[in-house]
Amino acid sequence: MxxxxxxxALIARRADGALETDDGVALARHLRECNACxxxxxxxxxxxxxLTARPEANVPLGFAGRxxxxxxxxxSWADMLNWRTxxxxxxxxxxALIIAAAATAERVTAADPIDLAQVAETWxxxxxxxxxxxxxxxxxxxxxxxxxxxxxxxxxxxxPLLEAGYDQ
Amino acid sequence: xxxxxxxxxxxLVEAAAGGSREAFDELVRRYQRRIFNLAxxxxxxxxxxxxxxxxxxxxxxxxxxxxxxxxTFKTWMYSVATNVIRAHMARQxxxxxxWGASLDADAPEAPERAVSREDVEGDVVRRDAIDKxxxxxxxxxxxxxxxxxxHGLGYREIAELLDIPIGTVESRIFRARHRxxxxxxxxxxxxxxxxxxxxxSGGQSSGRxxxxxxx
Ligand SMILES: [Zn+2]
Numbered sequence: 001m002x003x004x005x006x007x008x009a010l011i012a013r014r015a016d017g018a019l020e021t022d023d024g025v026a027l028a029r030h031l032r033e034c035n036a037c038x039x040x041x042x043x044x045x046x047x048x049x050x051l052t053a054r055p056e057a058n059v060p061l062g063f064a065g066r067x068x069x070x071x072x073x074x075x076s077w078a079d080m081l082n083w084r085t086x087x088x089x090x091x092x093x094x095x096a097l098i099i100a101a102a103a104t105a106e107r108v109t110a111a112d113p114i115d116l117a118q119v120a121e122t123w124x125x126x127x128x129x130x131x132x133x134x135x136x137x138x139x140x141x142x143x144x145x146x147x148x149x150x151x152x153x154x155x156x157x158x159x160p161l162l163e164a165g166y167d168q
Numbered sequence: 169x170x171x172x173x174x175x176x177x178x179x180l181v182e183a184a185a186g187g188s189r190e191a192f193d194e195l196v197r198r199y200q201r202r203i204f205n206l207a208x209x210x211x212x213x214x215x216x217x218x219x220x221x222x223x224x225x226x227x228x229x230x231x232x233x234x235x236x237x238x239x240t241f242k243t244w245m246y247s248v249a250t251n252v253i254r255a256h257m258a259r260q261x262x263x264x265x266x267w268g269a270s271l272d273a274d275a276p277e278a279p280e281r282a283v284s285r286e287d288v289e290g291d292v293v294r295r296d297a298i299d300k301x302x303x304x305x306x307x308x309x310x311x312x313x314x315x316x317x318x319h320g321l322g323y324r325e326i327a328e329l330l331d332i333p334i335g336t337v338e339s340r341i342f343r344a345r346h347r348x349x350x351x352x353x354x355x356x357x358x359x360x361x362x363x364x365x366x367x368x369s370g371g372q373s374s375g376r377x378x379x380x381x382x383x
Binding site for chain 1: 189192193196197200201204205208209214217218221222225226229230291292294295298299313314316317318320322323335338339341342345346348349352355356
């Protein structure tokens with residue numbers, strides 16, 4: 001014979017039609033003999049009927065357009081986050097800054113040529129490296145825009161589908 | 169629960185994961201009503217419900233490439249939405265705890281206020297009555313019973329989605345309904361009297377307050 005506590009799960013399932021046949025037999029026997037559980041079973045069924053009859057709300061007018069705008073913004077953010085594009089665009093600026101900094105720091109004269117190859121080397125990433133931190137992806141030669149975006153979006157150690165500090 | 173092989177959305181999901189915005193828009197069309205109603209019944213607030221529905225779809229859009237098909241898209245979408253909504257409810261609760269109980273979204277309303285007899289008129293009022301009764305439940309009970317009884321998700325599906333044992337799902341649903349029974353009383357009475365043909369196996373128990381279990 002089931003205990004009342006054990007019967008609860010079966011009562012819940014019977015009320016919404018999710019009870020296995022074997023369990024149904026055991027529960028029926030319990031309900032015949034237990035005056036406390038019978039009304040509980042009736043109440044469960046009544047609540048199920050009320051909830052399943054909840055009238056659905058319509059999605060607010062203009063919802064699709066507002067969502068579409070947000071998804072469009074996601075796409076352009078993805079472009080913005082493609083740092084490879086940025087690094088390529090900013091390369092001449094960076095080079096100029098390096099040269100200016102080197103010139104100031106070492107007081108080079110016009111006659112001393114700057115070794116641009118050496119400068120470039122200091123900015124390059126060792127291709128043998130296999131385990132790179134997230135930030136290193138930005139400088140990796142063969143990173144795709146997708147993995148870049150994924151790295152940015154999933155930088156949080158928690159499940160990205162959880163809150164992830166995204167609080168707006 | 170259905171595996172990926174029987175996922176009616178599979179083709180659209182694959183196209184969306186491959187970058188098709190049209191495919192994703194179609195998935196939105198298929199699920200926006202369900203997700204909006206999930207948010208509405210869990211928050212009792214139209215404005216919050218729209219914001220949360222949008223947020224859920226934005227997150228799904230970002231993450232769809234990582235959707236592995238271990239579950240159906242429907243279960244996955246419900247999971248994304250439920251996480252977004254629960255995070256929102258947790259923030260509301262923290263805010264309420266900080267500013268005082270008056271702002272606490274989980275503060276149980278008196279049953280008389282949650283559903284009053286003369287209010288029970290028409291779809292909007294009936295929906296509101298149910299959502300307000302749900303709002304009087306602790307969050308964990310509210311989420312479980314909403315997913316089961318309003319959205320029709322299976323017990324196993326809910327267990328996976330909430331990452332809890334199936335026995336816990338059964339227990340939460342049982343307790344949620346037990347607490348809802350008196351809160352929905354005016355709605356029951358109305359439903360019973362306005363539809364005399366409806367079969368009511370437990371009709372005689374209408375109007376009887378739920379008592380504590382005796383065994
Ligand atoms: Zn019993």
